[in-house]
Amino acid sequence: MQRIYLDYAATTPTDPNVVQAMLPYFHDAFGNPSAIYSYGQEAKNALEEARGKVARLIGARDEEIIFTSGGTEADNFALKGAAYANQKKGNHIITSAIEHHAVLESCKFLGKMGYKITYLPVDKYGLVDPDSVKKAITDKTILISVMHANNEIGTIQPISEIGKIAKEAGILFHSDAVQTAGHIPVNVNELGVDLLSMSGHKLYGPKGVGVLYTRKGSKLTPFMHGGGQERGRRASTENVPGIVGLGQAAELAGQDLEGETQRLIGLRDKLISGIVQKVDRTHLNGHPVKRLPNNVNISVEFVEGESMCLNMDIVGICASTGSACSSGSLEASHVLLAIGLEHVQAHGSLRFTLGKWTTEEEVEKVLEILPRIIGKLRAMSPLTKNLSPG
Amino acid sequence: MYSEKVMDHFNNPRNTGDMENPDGIGHVGNPVCGDIMELYIKVKDDIITDAKFKTFGCGAAIATSSMVTEMVKGKSLADALKISNKAVAEALGGLPAIKMHCSVLAEEALSSAIDDYLKKNPTRNTDALRKLHKTPHHEETE
Numbered sequence: 277m278q279r280i281y282l283d284y285a286a287t288t289p290t291d292p293n294v295v296q297a298m299l300p301y302f303h304d305a306f307g308n309p310s311a312i313y314s315y316g317q318e319a320k321n322a323l324e325e326a327r328g329k330v331a332r333l334i335g336a337r338d339e340e341i342i343f344t345s346g347g348t349e350a351d352n353f354a355l356k357g358a359a360y361a362n363q364k365k366g367n368h369i370i371t372s373a374i375e376h377h378a379v380l381e382s383c384k385f386l387g388k389m390g391y392k393i394t395y396l397p398v399d400k401y402g403l404v405d406p407d408s409v410k411k412a413i414t415d416k417t418i419l420i421s422v423m424h425a426n427n428e429i430g431t432i433q434p435i436s437e438i439g440k441i442a443k444e445a446g447i448l449f450h451s452d453a454v455q456t457a458g459h460i461p462v463n464v465n466e467l468g469v470d471l472l473s474m475s476g477h478k479l480y481g482p483k484g485v486g487v488l489y490t491r492k493g494s495k496l497t498p499f500m501h502g503g504g505q506e507r508g509r510r511a512s513t514e515n516v517p518g519i520v521g522l523g524q525a526a527e528l529a530g531q532d533l534e535g536e537t538q539r540l541i542g543l544r545d546k547l548i549s550g551i552v553q554k555v556d557r558t559h560l561n562g563h564p565v566k567r568l569p570n571n572v573n574i575s576v577e578f579v580e581g582e583s584m585c586l587n588m589d590i591v592g593i594c595a596s597t598g599s600a601c602s603s604g605s606l607e608a609s610h611v612l613l614a615i616g617l618e619h620v621q622a623h624g625s626l627r628f629t630l631g632k633w634t635t636e637e638e639v640e641k642v643l644e645i646l647p648r649i650i651g652k653l654r655a656m657s658p659l660t661k662n663l664s665p666g
Numbered sequence: 667m668y669s670e671k672v673m674d675h676f677n678n679p680r681n682t683g684d685m686e687n688p689d690g691i692g693h694v695g696n697p698v699c700g701d702i703m704e705l706y707i708k709v710k711d712d713i714i715t716d717a718k719f720k721t722f723g724c725g726a727a728i729a730t731s732s733m734v735t736e737m738v739k740g741k742s743l744a745d746a747l748k749i750s751n752k753a754v755a756e757a758l759g760g761l762p763a764i765k766m767h768c769s770v771l772a773e774e775a776l777s778s779a780i781d782d783y784l785k786k787n788p789t790r791n792t793d794a795l796r797k798l799h800k801t802p803h804h805e806e807t808e
C-alpha cells in the first residue's frame with residue numbers, strides 16, 4: 277500500500293542529503309570537539325560550519341546560535357533561563373494561550389515557583405493582538421514569549437509588531453519558531469526577537485537536535501551545567517552528527533524557500549477548498565491567509581477525530597487530530613478551545629500538514645477518500661439524526 | 667495501539683444504525699472525553715432478540731459498541747446485565763489502559779437501554795433485574 281504522509285508538522289523525514297552529510301561524523305570524524313588533536317578539530321570545524329549555516333538561515337551571528345537537544349529544550353531554556361537570570365528585575369512573564377506545551381508547561385512550572393504568568397487570549401483565528409501584549413506589560417515583566425506560527429492551526433502571529441513593543445519596553449522577547457524556521461522567512465532582526473527556538477526534525481533534519489538563538493547581550497541562565505561547551509551556555513558534548521545534519525537542513529531550506537512556499541500554498545488551498553466544498557458542515561480552523569503554507573486544519577461536525585484518523589490510516593493516509601479521545605490526557609486541544617471552538621467541534625478536528633514530498637495526486641486521493649470516511653462515520657453517529665449522511 | 671479484533675470491529679462495525687420501534691433505548695455520554703453512545707434493543711420474552719447502536723466517539727468506543735451489540739443478542743435480560751465493560755474489552759482482545767473508559771460507555775449504554783425497557787414494561791421480574799442493574803461492576807483499568 278502506498279502511504280500518504282500528511283503529518284509533516286509532527287515530524288519530517290530526514291532529507292537524504294542531510295543523512296549523507298551526517299554519516300562521516302559517526303565513525304570517521306567522530307572526535308570530541310573539545311579535544312585538541314585532529315579528530316577533535318575536524319568535529320569542531322564541522323560544528324562551527326553548521327553553526328554558520330543555521331545563523332545564515334535566520335539572519336543571526338554565529339555566536340548567537342546555541343545548539344540544544346531539540347525544540348522542547350530550546351523553549352525550556354528560553355523560559356527558565358530568562359526567568360532565573362532576571363529574577364532581580366521582576367517576576368512577570370507574558371505568553372499566549374495557544375503556545376506549544378513546551379512553553380505552556382514551562383510557564384506553569386515557573387508559576388509554581390512564584391512567577392506571575394499572563395496567558396493572552398487569541399481571536400477566533402488564533403491571532404494574538406499586539407495591543408493586548410502592550411497592555412499586559414507591568415514594571416515587573418521580564419519576558420514575552422509568543423510563538424511564530426501555531427503547530428495545530430498554522431496561524432502566523434504578528435511577531436515583528438510584538439517585537440517592537442518588547443524592544444520599546446526593554447523586555448526580552450522569545451518566539452518559538454519550530455514550525456516556521458526553514459518553512460517561511462525567519463529573520464531575527466526583522467522579527468525583533470531576542471530568543472528564538474528551532475527544531476531539526478521539523479525541517480528535514482534529524483531528531484534530537486535544536487537551536488536556541490540568543491541575541492548578543494541577552495541575560496540567560498545556562499540550562500545545563502557541566503563542561504564549557506557552547507560558550508558555557510549549554511554543557512554536554514555536542515551532538516556532532518545531529519548538528520551537522522541540522523546545518524545541512526538549514527542550508528537546503530534556505531535554497532528554495534519561496535518556490536516551495538508557493539507550491540505548498542497551492543496544494544494547501546486545494547485541500548481546504550476541496551474538503552469544505554465536498555463535505556457539508558466542515559469548517560476551516562485558523563486564519564485563511566496568515567497561515568503556514570503547509571497547514572490544513574478542519575473541523576468536521578458529528579464525527580470524532582480519532583476515528584477519522586484511524587479510518588484514514590487503514591488506507592494509508594497519515595493525519596492527526598485535536599480530539600480529546602486521541603490525546604494522552606483525554607482533553608481537547610487547548611488551541612482549538614482557545615479559538616472558541618465548542619468541545620464537540622474540537623472533537624471532530626483533523627490536521628493535515630504537507631511537505632516537500634507531498635504531491636498533487638496525494639491531495640486528490642485524500643479528497644476522494646475522506647468524504648467517504650466521513651459519510652461512513654456520520655451514518656453511525658447519533659448526532660446526525662436530522663442530517664443526510666455525507 | 668489497538669488489537670486486530672478492535673480494528674476489525676472498528677472497520678466493519680456490526681449492528682450500526684437506527685432501529686424501527688426499539689423496545690429499549692440507551693443514551694449515555696462519556697464524562698471523560700465527551701462522547702455519545704446510543705444503543706437500541708428489541709426484547710421478546712425477556713430475551714434480547716436484536717441490538718443496534720450509534721456512536722460518536724473514538725475507535726475503541728465504536729469497537730466496544732459493536733462488540734456489546736453482538737454479545738447481547740440472544741441473551742436474557744438478566745444475563746445481559748451481567749456483561750461488564752471488562753468482558754467487552756476482553757472479547758476484543760484487550761484495550762489500551764487509556765481506552766478502558768470507552769468500554770464503560772458501552773456497558774452503560776446497554777444497561778441504560780435495558781433500564782428503559784424495564785420502565786416501559788413493568789413485569790414481575792423487574793425488581794430483581796433493577797437490583798442487578800444497580801450493582802456497578804465495571805472497572806476502569808486492567
Ligand code: FES
Pocket residue numbers: 600601602696699700701722723724725726727765767768
Ligand atoms: S470515546 Fe473518547 S476516548 Fe474513546
